[in-house]
Amino acid sequence: MKPRFKKTHGVIERGEVMKAFSFSQRLKKFPPYLFAEIDKKKEQLRKRKVNFIDLSIGDPDIPAPRSVIETLYKTAKIKVNQKYSLDQGKIELRRSIKSWFKRRFEVDLDEDKQILPLIGSKEGLVHLPLAFVNKDDYVIVPSPGYPGYRNAARFCEANIYNLPLLERDNFLPDLSSIPLNIRNKAKIMYLNYPNNPTTALAPLDFLKVLVGFCAKYGIILAYDNAYSEVYFEEKPHSVLEVKGAEEVVLEFHSFSKTFCMTGFRLGWACGNEDLLAGLLKVKTNIDSGIFGAIQEAGRRALDNEDKYLDKLRKILKERRDIFVEGLKAAGFQDIYSRSTFYVWAKIPASFKSSIDYAHHLLTKKNIIATPGIGFGKDGEGFIRFALTVDKNKLRRVFSKPLF
Ligand SMILES: Cc1ncc(COP(=O)(O)O)c(C=O)c1O
Known part of the structure; x- marks a missing residue:
């Protein structure tokens, strides 16, 4: 392609034009x-x-809960919270996540190896493929689905396989419809229940089959549980309730929808230790931790705001x-x-x-x-x-x- 040229505003002394910037192919x-x-x-x-x-x-x-805002305000004044924070998040926050998870889903998580706080769940969902997906690998995304998953695949120049969520199947995917060559080439499958946009829930029986499928083909299951607390008649599950799920799963949670804290930017990933280590390695090279006062506010929400x-x-x-x-x-x-x-x-x-x-x-x-x-x-x-x-x-x- 021929370079395009644009007029400059005097930054170049000799010559009046310079090459225009263009977006990467990606x-x-x-x-x-x-x-x-x-x-x-x-x-x-x-x-x-x-x-x-x-x-x-x-x-x-x-x-957001009043006590959470007060905690944010109070703890913002503490000097240590004004400094770079640990990439892995505060241990106190990880402990709060651990006990909330146990109380809510009856699942035990190791606070050192199986929990990673995030700058909102979108941040972790979109960064995850950078750790595990190569150019031309496949990423399986639900259709319809949260747009972040597709874009995460695009950042890695991966191929996207659209997995339909159809009305006739209660908006659950038909895993048997995924062709064998895609199963073998897929690195990550994103799924999200309670589901945005269809509002569907995933029964535990389906989650068991899903975990078995991902384990069989060595596919990372990125299970987005951002709406786990926004339910009415039926209580949603964590996929980590399924025996052995921690072999293949990273589950993502968010304070945004649970505690109406969208602007705070706080979430977490939990599950497989090696997957978390990969995500942490990416994050360590991109961000420098979560504002300490936001972590304190999140703790307060999990510990006191049922x-x-x-x-x-x-x-x-x-x-x-x-x-x-x-x-x-x-x-x-x-x-x-x-x-x-x-x-x-x-x-x-x-x-x-x-x-x-x-x-x-x-x-x-x-x-x-x-x-x-x-x-x-x-x-x-x-x-x-x-x-x-x-x-x-x-x-x-x-x-x-x-x-
Ligand atoms: C399904 C789903 N996952 C993740 C997110 C991102 O949430 P967060 O604010 O935690 O980044 C959203 C936000 O709308 C969402 O709908």
Whole structure:
């Protein structure tokens, strides 16, 4: 390719042009990040002073627990927390994670070898392949699925294998559909239950089969459990409840959705010791630990805020019930809302595509929702609503027909 040239602003004395910067081949393959695109649309609406209802991004409107914010404030004043922190996270935080995990899932984790705090779960999920995936290896990602998994594979120039999550299978993957050559070449399989965007849960029987499958083919199972505490009728599992799972699994957890701490940036990975060592090696070369006061705030949440979680689930359940009733009355037919704070619904038959319908909601109803195609090809035909606004606003969604 011929180099492109651009005018400079006087930094080069002789000659008026210099070679333009261009993205790496790797980065050129990244599609625009779904939520960054939606953010641009929101900004345009704000500029036009349009009063819209934002049901697009999974950033809960509910404040983090008060005691957590107070801990953050108090511990930010302590000098040691203002310095570089340990890459492996504070031992006190790892111990809190260990006891929370034991209390919640009846699983014992070694705080020195099997737990690694993260700067949010996305950070760990996206860095993991850098430790284990080579160019042209395969990474298996769910479709529909959280966009971070695909982009993690793209950073390593790996091939992406889309594993469909279909309505007829309760949005669980059909592992037998994965061709043998892909099974043999795949290094990582990402899966996520409670599932964003479909809201599906994974039964323990399925998790057992999944662990067996990954062990048989030597595939790392990156199990994203970011929504483990956002449930209603059925309590989600940890895949580490499955006997022997620690041989092949890294499970990811997040404070973002559990304690509405999205801005704090805190999560953790746990499970296989060697996998954690690889992830830690990558992280040590990229970041320099998590702000100590945020780690203290996270400890406080895990140790003392079980009641907050009960209250959170109550608020979200009420919202979910209002919203699902509203959708039914509005004529929607296939509506999924088993867990998380999302509702996943089939778009009305009169619309050609999920983008078409999202566009209709945005331009005609001032409602921002996420088109299913944004989560992968198998998300087409669906729309995702994030119930991250209060119940009165949610009721307003139904003040006019939705299609
Ligand atoms: C399925 C899933 N995994 C991971 C994340 C990232 O969460 P965190 O804030 O912990 O990075 C999100 C955020 O929306 C998510 O939906």
